Amino acid sequence: MGNEIKVPKGFKFYGTHVGIKKKRKDFGLIIADKVCHAAAVFTKNTFCGECIPIGKEHVSNAELQAVVVTSGIANVATGKVGRKNEYRILECLANKLQVEKENILPSSTGLIGPQLPIDLIEDFLKTESIEMKENYEDFAQAILTTDQQMKVRSLKVGDATILGIVKGSGMIEPNMATMLAYVLTDAKIAKEAIYPMLKTAVDQSFNTISIDSDTSTSDTVALLASNHYEVDQTAFQTGLNQLCKDLALAVVKDAEGATKTMFVTVKNAVSQEQAKSAGKSIINSPLVKTALFGNDPNWGRIAMALGKTEGLIFDQNKVTVYYGQYPIFSNSNEEKQNISQILAYIEQNEDIYLTVDLHQGTEQFEVIGCDLSYEYVKINSDYSS
DSSP states (O other): OOTTOOOOTTEEEEEEOOSSSSSSOOEEEEEEEEEEEEEEEEOOOSSOOTHHHHHHHHTTTSEEEEEEEEEEEOOOSOHHHHHHHHHHHHHHHHHHHTOOGGGEEEEEEEESSSOOOHHHHHHHHHHSOOOOBSOOHHHHHHTOSSOSSOEEEEEEETTEEEEEEEEOSSSOOOSSOOSEEEEEEEEOOOHHHHHHHHHHHHHTTGGGBOSSSOOOSSOEEEEEEEEEEOOOHHHHHHHHHHHHHHHHHHHHHTOTTOOOEEEEEEEEESOHHHHHHHHHHHHHOHHHHHHHHTTOOOHHHHHHHHHTSTTOOOOTTTOEEEETTEEEEETTEEOGGGHHHHHHHHHHOSEEEEEEEOOSOSEEEEEEEEOOOHHHHHHHHHTTO
8 A cells, every 4th residue: 555545544445356347356345433424426317327326315314334336337227126136235245244234335337237246246245254454455446447547545634534536437427426436534524514515525526527428327426434533624625625636637537548638727707607518518529539639729629619508608709719828719810820839739748728718707617628539439349348
């Protein structure tokens, strides 16, 4: 375990292979030494995984003690059998770990359609010993699907620690969360405060990113507080916001096939919501994304994405578009004298900063996306096999 990653007091982890995937770890657990104050936000995709309604019910009293993740099969579109399978896993874990099943948050991620190999999972849980560890790495590996790497961050707030573990590299256009993210802390957080804190952090982080504009059926971000250390609540919110931003950026950096990350700021908009919508329209455009992959500063595609943003108030004669510090479009004209510098900027950098100034109001918002490469197509055309 890296020295820079700290684990909050009161949490242990487990990850192993139970048979969902061919070889790699596919089953992860987090357990706390006592019932935690907790909150979670979930996908708004109405064709959601069978774990999502159960998770919403279990966290409704702002209490959780454990998290279980099955990876490789999403348990989506599996009907009553899929729902029953989730409960069978929870029953086994409750008996084995001596935890109330209503205090366990279930998550599943992977291929949509197949049923979980429930007999294999149940047999494993009934016959094999589970050794929980303070090291998070087995868990962080067990929840991965097409991810290229583990994504883990931690920071201190006073005496307390916040640890975040996230998976996700495709089917990411979050509307409440992004893929699977688990944030753990030993700070004392009141029940009535924990959901607003999480929601604030998620809106500033996971809800600002997009890889491919597809909202996952399994998105979950959960926060569990083991309540060991007093903290300044404002400082904790600041730390939680930063941790979630770092995790969200890590997801984009690990995006399927991505070679570049694009930071899009839309400024001087009528409202933050309009700025966010315009930014998302840009980073979700396949034409913008493929141009970025090809190092093509095609500002016409930026204009197209702005123009199709529903409800966006702007005057096209006032819009200015910048790549880095260089304007490429202003006063209804292409800034041809900057094209060579902009080409060099895109070719030489992995992080590309695009700014759109609407000159219409005072609000701004930054969103983060990536390019669309041949490798993304290959990964997703081969995924079910």
